[in-house]
Amino acid sequence: xxxxxxxxxxxxxxxxxxxxxxxxxxxxxxxxxxxxxxxxxxxxxxxxxxxxxxxxxxxxxxxxxxxxxxxxxxxxxxxxxxxxxxxxxxxxxxxxxxxxxxxxxxxxxxxxxxxxxxxxxxxxxxxxxxxxxxxxxxxxxxxxxxxxxxxxxxxxxxxxxxxxxxxxxxxxxxxxxxxxxxxxxxxxxxxxxxxxxxxxxxxxxxxxxxxxxxxxxxxxxxxxxxxxxxxxxxxxxxxxxxxxxxxxxxxxxxxxxxxxxxxxxxxxxxxxxxxxxxxxxxxxxxxxxxxxxxxxxxxxxxxxxxxxxxxxxxxxxxxxxxxxxxxxxxxxxxxxxxxxxxxxxxxxxxxxxxxxxxxxxxxxxxxxxxxxxxxxxxxxxxxxxxxxxxxxxxxxxxxxxxxxxxxxxxxxxxxxxxxxxxxxxxxxxxxxxxxxxxxxxxxxxxxxxxxxxxxxxxxxxxxxxxxxxxxxxxxxxxxxxxxxxxxxxxxxxxxxxxxxxxxxxxxxxxxxxxxxxxxxxxxxxxxxxxxxxxxxxxxxxxxxxxxxxxxxxxxxxxxxxxxxxxxxxxxxxxxxxxxxxxxxxxxxxxxxxxxxxxxxxxxxxxxxxxxxxxxxxxxxxxxxxxxxxx
Numbered sequence: 001x002x003x004x005x006x007x008x009x010x011x012x013x014x015x016x017x018x019x020x021x022x023x024x025x026x027x028x029x030x031x032x033x034x035x036x037x038x039x040x041x042x043x044x045x046x047x048x049x050x051x052x053x054x055x056x057x058x059x060x061x062x063x064x065x066x067x068x069x070x071x072x073x074x075x076x077x078x079x080x081x082x083x084x085x086x087x088x089x090x091x092x093x094x095x096x097x098x099x100x101x102x103x104x105x106x107x108x109x110x111x112x113x114x115x116x117x118x119x120x121x122x123x124x125x126x127x128x129x130x131x132x133x134x135x136x137x138x139x140x141x142x143x144x145x146x147x148x149x150x151x152x153x154x155x156x157x158x159x160x161x162x163x164x165x166x167x168x169x170x171x172x173x174x175x176x177x178x179x180x181x182x183x184x185x186x187x188x189x190x191x192x193x194x195x196x197x198x199x200x201x202x203x204x205x206x207x208x209x210x211x212x213x214x215x216x217x218x219x220x221x222x223x224x225x226x227x228x229x230x231x232x233x234x235x236x237x238x239x240x241x242x243x244x245x246x247x248x249x250x251x252x253x254x255x256x257x258x259x260x261x262x263x264x265x266x267x268x269x270x271x272x273x274x275x276x277x278x279x280x281x282x283x284x285x286x287x288x289x290x291x292x293x294x295x296x297x298x299x300x301x302x303x304x305x306x307x308x309x310x311x312x313x314x315x316x317x318x319x320x321x322x323x324x325x326x327x328x329x330x331x332x333x334x335x336x337x338x339x340x341x342x343x344x345x346x347x348x349x350x351x352x353x354x355x356x357x358x359x360x361x362x363x364x365x366x367x368x369x370x371x372x373x374x375x376x377x378x379x380x381x382x383x384x385x386x387x388x389x390x391x392x393x394x395x396x397x398x399x400x401x402x403x404x405x406x407x408x409x410x411x412x413x414x415x416x417x418x419x420x421x422x423x424x425x426x427x428x429x430x431x432x433x434x435x436x437x438x439x440x441x442x443x444x445x446x447x448x449x450x451x452x453x454x455x456x457x458x459x460x461x462x463x464x465x466x467x468x469x470x471x472x473x474x475x476x477x478x479x480x481x482x483x484x485x486x487x488x489x490x491x492x493x494x495x496x497x498x499x500x501x502x503x504x505x506x507x508x509x510x511x512x513x514x515x516x517x518x519x520x521x522x523x524x525x526x527x528x529x530x531x532x533x534x535x536x537x538x539x540x541x542x543x544x545x546x547x548x549x550x551x552x553x554x555x556x557x558x559x560x561x562x563x564x565x566x567x568x569x570x571x572x573x574x575x576x577x578x579x580x581x582x583x584x585x586x587x588x589x590x591x592x593x594x595x596x597x598x599x600x601x602x603x604x605x606x607x608x609x610x611x612x613x614x615x616x617x618x619x620x621x622x623x624x625x626x627x628x629x630x
Contacts, residue, residue: 017116050091072541144462156322268549279360351456
C-alpha cells in the first residue's frame with residue numbers, strides 16, 4: 001500500500017464510521033440543537049457536567065470535583081461520580097459556540113466515530129501481524145470494528161451513560177499494549193500510559209477492565225512457555241515488558257487516582273444500585289433487547305422474555321439489557337476459529353469467561369434463578385468434550401459416554417427430591433470475583449462485563465472476514481476486499497436498533513427569568529436532576545445533586561425531612577410537629593431558599609409545601625410547578 005493510499009485510507013475510515021454512526025443513532029444528526037439523545041435523568045446530569053466543567057475550569061476556576069452550588073448549602077463531592085472528565089472537558093471548548101444539548105450530542109456522537117476508528121486500528125494491526133495483506137486487513141478490520149462499535153451494549157448505553165459510551169480508549173490502549181509487547185518501542189509504552197489515563201478519565205471501571213484483560217493475557221501467554229510460578233518467569237522478556245507496562249500505566253494514573261483514594265474512606269453510599277443488581281440471563285445473549293429493531297419481528301414468547309428482562313431484572317434501566325450478541329455474528333466467530341486465529345483459544349476463553357462473569361452471582365436461565373442440576377451435567381460434558389488438553393486422554397471417551405448417558409437420563413425424566421422436581425441455585429464465579437478484585441464489592445455491575453465478551457467476539461469476526469476475503473482473493477484481490485467488506489454488513493444488520501429517542505429540551509417558563517435575575521443570596525429547593533440542569537439557566541444554588549455515590553458527609557442532609565419532602569419521598573409527609581415546622585422554616589430562611597421547583601405535582605406535596613413550609617404557588621404548567629417562600 002502506497003504512502004498516498006495510506007493517507008487517504010484513514011480519512012475514508014473516519015468518514016465511513018461517521019456515516020454508520022449516523023445510521024445507528026438516527027435521528028440524532030438531524031436534531032442536534034433543541035433536542036437531546038436519550039432524555040433520561042442521566043442525560044440531564046451529563047449536560048450539567050459539560051456546563052460545570054466550563055464553569056470550574058474557565059469561568060470561575062476552582063476544583064471541578066467539588067460543586068459548592070449543589071446539595072446547598074453543603075456542596076456536593078464529585079470524586080466517586082461519573083463525571084467522565086475526558087468527555088465533559090469538551091464543554092470548555094464547545095459551549096461558547098453552541099447550546100449545551102448540542103455540545104452533549106456532538107460529544108456522544110463523536111464517541112461512536114472515534115470508537116469505530118480506534119477499534120479498526122487495533123484489528124488491522126492484529127490482522128497484518130497474522131500475515132494478511134494491507135488492503136484485506138483494512139477491509140476485514142472494518143467488520144470487527146462494526147461489531148465492537150455498534151454492539152447492543154454500546155447502542156443501549158448511549159441513551160443514558162456518556163461515560164460508558166466512551167469506548168474509544170479501550171482498543172487504542174490494547175493497540176499500544178500489543179505493540180509494546182511485540183516491539184518494545186518506547187513510543188508504544190508512552191501511548192499505553194496515556195491511553196490508560198484517558199480510559200480512567202472516561203470511566204473508573206474501564207481502567208479495571210483493561211488492567212484485568214492485560215493481566216489475563218500475559219498470564220495465558222506465559223503459560224504457553226512454561227510454569228507461571230518458576231524462576232524462568234521473571235527472566236521471560238514478555239513478563240518483563242508487561243511489568244514495565246503495568247508500572248508505567250500505574251504511575252501515569254496516580255494523579256487522578258489519589259483523590260479517589262483519599263475520598264474512599266468512609267466508603268461512599270451506594271444510593272442507586274448495589275454490587276450485583278444487574279446481570280445477564282443466558283437467553284439474553286441471543287434474544288434482542290426491547291430497543292432492538294428485531295424486537296417487532298420476534299416470536300411472541302421471545303418478545304415477552306425481552307420485556308420481562310427489563311421489567312423484572314433491570315427495573316427501568318433498559319440500557320443494561322444490551323447483551324444481545326447476534327445470531328450470525330457468533331457463527332462468524334466459530335468460522336474464524338475453525339479456519340485459524342492466532343491466540344484464537346485465548347480470545348475464545350476470554351470472551352466466554354467474561355460472559356460468565358456478566359451473569360452475576362447465580363445462574364439465570366429464562367428469568368429463573370433456580371434451575372435443574374442437569375445444567376451442571378451439561379456443563380461438565382462440554383468441558384470434557386472441548387478442553388484440548390484432554391483430547392488424547394485414554395479415559396476421555398468413556399467419561400464422555402458416561403456423562404452423555406447421565407445427561408440423557410436427566411433430561412428424559414426430571415431430577416427430583418421428595419417427589420418434586422429438584423431446583424437449585426447455581427453460584428457463578430462473580431460471587432467470589434467481586435470480593436477479590438478491588439472496587440467491585442462497592443458497586444460493581446457484572447452485566448457490563450459483556451463489553452469484554454464483545455471485544456473478543458469482534459476480534460474473531462475480523463479474522464472471519466479476513467478468511468472469507470482470502471478465499472475470494474484466489475480469483476481476484478478486489479473480490480476478496482469486497483467479500484471482507486460484505487461481512488461487515490452482518491453486525492450492522494443484527495445490531496441495528498429502533499430509531500433513537502431524541503426528545504426536545506423543555507422550554508423554561510418566564511418564572512425562571514425571575515429566579516435568574518434575583519440578587520444573591522438566593523437558592524432553589526428542587527426535587528430531581530432537572531432542577532440541577534435548570535441551574536445552568538438561573539445560576540442559583542440548588543438543594544439537589546445527582547451523584548453516583550453519596551459521600552457520608554452529605555447523607556444527613558439528604559435524609560433530612562425537608563429534603564425528603566422536597567424530593568417527594570412518601571415517608572416525609574406524616575404529621576408535622578410545631579417544632580419540626582419551625583425548624584424547617586428556619587432552615588429555609590437561614591440558607592436563603594427563595595423558591596421550590598418541582599417537576600411532579602401532587603396534592604399531598606402541594607399541601608406540605610404551602611401549609612408546613614409557607615410556600616406560595618407562583619407558576620404551574622405541564623412541565624413545572626414553582627413556589628415562592630417568604
